[in-house]
Amino acid sequence: MSYDEKEAIRNCQAGELEDFGLIYDNYIKKIYNFIYFKTLHKETAEDLTSLTFIKALEKIKQFDPNRGAFSAWLYSVARNNVTDYFRGKKDNADIEDIYDLADAHDLEIDSHNRLIFEEVSKYLNKLGVKQKEILIMRLWEGLAFKEIADKLNMTEANCKMIFYRAVLKLREELAIMLVYIIFLLT
């Protein structure tokens, strides 16, 4: 079955909400992965994914195709749900994902990812929100910059630039760690 997103959205906005199923099928795994990489907990990711699609169904009439891509709109709904979730967990702090947390020990993280999280969070928490998102989408999800740009409502050039700065930052951090290690050894 071919998927015409624009037509599906038009139909949903006209009240034929059955076409929302096509939108759901196209985005469910992507949105789930996006949320999971921010929360690292299966049940939380499922909850927030559910909420994202419920809200998207409810608000689809408000989406204006002239203001950006549908994917960007949907990802922003997902991102807001994650932010709200962390605000609820950590006294309204401005936290966008689990890497931002200074101490994530009290948060539920899937056990099979706990060790890796502790390693990657050392450098990911030095990056900005957009830097992390783009780095994760490029290196972990293997998305092309054009796809990333659509999802984040940015230009492709901008995405590349943010990725470049993220890599430079990581290089800096690794250099600092190396100096620190050398300092400890001498």
Place this chain on the structure above:
Amino acid sequence: MNLNNQQLKEILDELYKLDDNLRAKEQELIKIIMEVAAKRLKVEFDDRFRIKLRARIMEQAKAGSSLASLTIKYNPMKKLIYAVSFAVLAVIIIVPSFYLLKEKKSAKFNLTRQAPILAINKVAANSFGSLISKVESTVQNQNTGAASFRASQANGAGEKTLDGKTQGAAGAPVNNAGREAMLDNSAKSAANLAPLGQGGSGVVADVSSVNPDAKIMPPYQIVTYRYVYKGKDLPEIQAQMDVLKRNKISPTDVNMADLVNGLNIGLADLNSFSGLNLQNVTFTQAGDNSYIISVSPEEGAISISQNWQAWPAAKCGNDFRCFENTQKVNESDMLPDAELFKITGAFLADHGIDKKFYGDPVVSYNWRILYEASPDKSNFYFPNSLDVTYPLKINDKTVYEEYNGQKQGLNISVDVKNKKVSNLYNLTTQNYDSSAYDMETDPKKIIAYAERGGVNNVYYIMKEGGNGKEVELELGNPELGYIRHYSYETGKNSEILVPALIFPVTNSPKDQPYYYRQAVVVPLAKEILTEREKQLNQQSVDFSGGAGGGVSGSEPAMLKAETRPVK
């Protein structure tokens, strides 16, 4: 995610386009990029979650669509109606969504009550692969009769039972002893040979060895059934129709893994095993006439069975006289259909079991036919329970069993002595994927198959002047329905529903108590029908004394479809 050379080169080229100076730091960059890529966190995406959420979303989408179209159609004040409609829709959607999240967080160990929904998700054609292997093992099970088929369901198709006890299974109750014993005893009082004309593979060893002058045993007579279609022209069958495969989603939204999270039961620390999830859970009720309830999130099923220890029969222990005096069932104990339906209906209502996917109940076994035919009614074994079936209906089509044409669905047994429900099984979640498959559209072929009696119908070819009898049975206008099959491939069982035409037998023989076929079922999926035709050609018993003589399994000339007259 480990990057290959091509992917790595692409990333590096992108960076160099932005800053050519980075080329000098290539080795560092490669190290950073490869390390980050390799440290990809592992995502486990649960397909059951996807299916379940889709069903709920579509249910709400449907509710929203109906509401919007209804109000807009009949009221000229469209703007106001839009506002009101979407406000109501928002309430419909937002309230349950917060309820869903809130309940999940706060009610960690409570089984949440969810309204059951029917969901059918369309997938690409032929998505389930070949239907043949999915069908064959089911047909072989059916060869051994209803009781053992249901027993195989109880054991998860040959797999482990829930708690090692037969009564605790989340499929069918294994205790069909009543029916088996009745058949066994009544059969013994009539003849000591294989059931007559039952359509199974019951081949008699040597008919000629029966002594017609024997004082104790009556002469053995073989009956073969010939079917003739007497209905109208068949309805047009679409070249492709949807086959449905049931998705086994948990009947509850509660994450069953939470029930074991952090659980140290003393003998072992369950928390030390990562990725644990509950496969089955069994609850035992206290008190007289209580039940054992088994919930299988893995199978998406719930079954309810007698807690034997708490029912009156258990009080007799091994005392047969006590059982005879207090629990033996007599004719006066047998309940009419209306009373059976009252008991089952009340049970469903009392325990919050929704009937909305099921049609009107039917009693699935008619003991009275056997009783009327029994030559020794004083020794007749009255069954201690009677089965009621609430037939499953999907897309207005009823689900049938292929081998006997009986309706299939929610099964409830009623203990006739105690006038209570004793068992309930086949209560399952209703979530399906549907995939188009090629159907047989030639009415001649369909009717020819029906007139051969369908699956497992054995033809007995008689000796000229021998002790055999042929009975002609008429088939009426068919109904379009489904047949349910189970596949046991790769250690798991899956259920599929295949479109079928169900031809009712309009003149069941009154003098043949073991005749059980209520309808002849013709599966419409081309792949299955072709395979069935091959099987039918192999299912015959030749007593005519033809080539090979005596009993043979060789292919008889009379059974080929093209030699049978077809209307």
